[in-house]
Amino acid sequence: xxxxxxxxxxxxxxxxxxxxxxxxxxxxxxxxxxxxxxxxxxxxxxxxxxxxxxxxxxxxxxxxxxxxxxxxxxxxxxxxxxxxxxxxxxxxxxxxxxxxxxxxxxxxxxxxxxxxxxxxxxxxxxxxxxxxxxxxxxxxxxxxxxxxxxxxxxxxxxxxxxxxxxxxxxxxxxxxxxxxxxxxxxxxxxxxxxxxxxxxxxxxxxxxxxxxxxxxxxxxxxxxxx
Amino acid sequence: xxxxxxxxxxxxxxxxxxxxxxxxxxxxxxxxxxxxxxxxxxxxxxxxxxxxxxxxxxxxxxxxxxxxxxxxxxxxxxxxxxxxxxxxxxxxxxxxxxxxxxxxxxxxxxxxxxxxxxxxxxxxxxxxxxxxxxxxxxxxxxxxxxxxxxxxxxxxxxxxxxxxxxxxxxxxxxxxxxxxxxxxxxxxxxxxxxxxxxxxxxxxxxxxxxxxxxxxxxxxxxxxxx
DNA sequence: ATTCTGCATACTGTATACAGTATGCGCAGC
DNA sequence: GCTGCGCATACTGTATACAGTATGCAGAAT
Numbered sequence: 001x002x003x004x005x006x007x008x009x010x011x012x013x014x015x016x017x018x019x020x021x022x023x024x025x026x027x028x029x030x031x032x033x034x035x036x037x038x039x040x041x042x043x044x045x046x047x048x049x050x051x052x053x054x055x056x057x058x059x060x061x062x063x064x065x066x067x068x069x070x071x072x073x074x075x076x077x078x079x080x081x082x083x084x085x086x087x088x089x090x091x092x093x094x095x096x097x098x099x100x101x102x103x104x105x106x107x108x109x110x111x112x113x114x115x116x117x118x119x120x121x122x123x124x125x126x127x128x129x130x131x132x133x134x135x136x137x138x139x140x141x142x143x144x145x146x147x148x149x150x151x152x153x154x155x156x157x158x159x160x161x162x163x164x165x166x167x168x169x170x171x172x173x174x175x176x177x178x179x180x181x182x183x184x185x186x187x188x189x190x191x192x193x194x195x196x197x198x199x200x201x202x203x204x205x206x207x208x209x210x211x212x213x214x215x216x217x218x219x220x221x222x223x224x225x226x
Numbered sequence: 227x228x229x230x231x232x233x234x235x236x237x238x239x240x241x242x243x244x245x246x247x248x249x250x251x252x253x254x255x256x257x258x259x260x261x262x263x264x265x266x267x268x269x270x271x272x273x274x275x276x277x278x279x280x281x282x283x284x285x286x287x288x289x290x291x292x293x294x295x296x297x298x299x300x301x302x303x304x305x306x307x308x309x310x311x312x313x314x315x316x317x318x319x320x321x322x323x324x325x326x327x328x329x330x331x332x333x334x335x336x337x338x339x340x341x342x343x344x345x346x347x348x349x350x351x352x353x354x355x356x357x358x359x360x361x362x363x364x365x366x367x368x369x370x371x372x373x374x375x376x377x378x379x380x381x382x383x384x385x386x387x388x389x390x391x392x393x394x395x396x397x398x399x400x401x402x403x404x405x406x407x408x409x410x411x412x413x414x415x416x417x418x419x420x421x422x423x424x425x426x427x428x429x430x431x432x433x434x435x436x437x438x439x440x441x442x443x444x445x446x447x448x449x450x451x452x
Numbered sequence: 453a454t455t456c457t458g459c460a461t462a463c464t465g466t467a468t469a470c471a472g473t474a475t476g477c478g479c480a481g482c
Numbered sequence: 483g484c485t486g487c488g489c490a491t492a493c494t495g496t497a498t499a500c501a502g503t504a505t506g507c508a509g510a511a512t
Contacts, residue, residue: 011294012496013282037464047497049275052465053282056239060286062372068237069503071464084372091321091373099313146288146310147317150376238466263494273467278495295473297494 012046017054019044024063024074025159026125027167032076035064061153077164079213085157086209090202092151093135094195100141102191111137111183119176124166128159131175138182138198158205165209175201238272243280245270250289250300251385252351253393258302261290287379303390305439311383312435316428318377319361320421326367328417337363337409345402350392354385357401364408364424384431391435401427 020040023029041051055072058064062081064072075081103111114134121127132155142148178201185194246266249255267277281298284290288307290298301307329337340360347353358381368374404427411420 036462038462048464049496049498053279056279056282057286060283069464081372084370087325087370088373088376091317095317144310144313146307147314150314262492264492274494275466275468295494 013050013053013057016044016046016050017057020051020054021058021061021063021156024058025156025163027160027163029074031074031160031164033074034070035072035074037071062157077161077213079210081157082161082209082213085154085161086202086206088154089151089158090199092147092154093139093202094199096139096142096144096147096151097195097198098191099144099147100139102189103138103141103186107137107140108183108186111179115176115179115183118179124163128162128166132159134179161209161213162205165212169208169212175205178204239276239279239283242270242272242276243283246277246280247284247287247289247382250284251382251389253386253389255300257300257386257390259300260296261298261300263297288383303387303439305436307383308387308435308439311380311387312428312432314380315377315384316425318373318380319365319428320425322365322368322370322373322377323421323424324417325370325373326365328415329364329367329412333363333366334409334412337405341402341405341409344405350389354388354392358385360405387435387439388431391438395434395438401431404430 020029029035035055037048037051037055041048044051055064055066059066059072063075065075066072111134114130114137118127118130118134121130135155136152139148139151178197182194182197182201185191185197246255255261261281263274263277263281267274270277281290281292285292285298289301291301292298337360340356340363344353344356344360347356361381362374362378365374365377404423408420408423408427411417411423
């Protein structure tokens, strides 16, 4: 693992966790797939020990599931997890915004710039990354770091669903209008209105994914064991 | 936490994680204490590998912190974490109750019984355990299991603070009245009123701990490195 | 042809060995 | 006496070895 840029971080398992997390959210590890520890560890250039520690952390985060004597599996995309994960953001995000308070002019300008970039995004990956960045920027002043951490985790879990939908159906995320509404309220110093608009924004992404999920019936070729 | 039923416990690291988690919340491992992996693993009768996997999970849960090349430390009780953790429950719990809806008569009866037991509790440990059980029972019908899991984790993190306060000052938790108010609203089918009362209940425990925390200045004898 | 049984194989779970880094103490130098 | 350097020690981070369990296949029995 010495080929990784700078060894500022002495910790291999941390880097491995990051790498595997990325492989999961962008689909290089398919949903339901069983993790072969030997293959994956050699592919990453580390031994099984740090890989397993990383897998354990990812399981705690919800990206993986584990089955005794079978090992780890990439968590399948299910209606149940989707309902849970998407049900949380309309709760968490508005509260975080309320705690963050009205944004500074600089932050407001960055939010508007990000939103313009989002309108110009062409690939699903780009659009989702910019949308996520916009929301994290919106909440950056929230003093409750634990709440922010939870939101970050929830964002990662939603990303898999959004990516899967956008790749299978050419549905392009169009949240710039909703973002504008939030920014307008913030510009008018209407924090409460912004929270309400944010809540609506967090609920609106739900329907298309829900429809797609419930119509694709059983999981494609995923190992359904966990 | 997420393994509610666990049919077959073949897994050592899981049991180790549970054991160490208990040692942390009830104070057998002091706040800020550095974890000696060799000592702890032999004390638990396992090797370092499963212990380390457990420690990694506990770090992900927030019970431990890790420092490169120094290992794991029991997370110290800090004002910052306290504000974060206690700030979350007034957000999460009422939303979970709203999703759970009005309780069945059986659940209502169990809640009243638990509350009577709580009124008779004599030790801090007993009172806290009953209070936690009451809240989990209140929210048991919440369909969002992920939200429940988060609340469970937050409860564990608050428990350390409540225990520490009650052991150092003879302050006895007295939440039965607030619980009664919630139950009264639920009995009158006033879900919204119950949610508001629950929010107040979640905020009221804050002040005494806050006062105690800010007056005890620097950490007692804890290693402040992490 | 089908089903059951036993074996070979592959992979996980755990223990242990080894290397690299932080830490504390003693000793030299001032 | 005080400070700085260097070595000894202890502990973490990682690799590897070993044991136990699940899985798939082949061959026998029906």
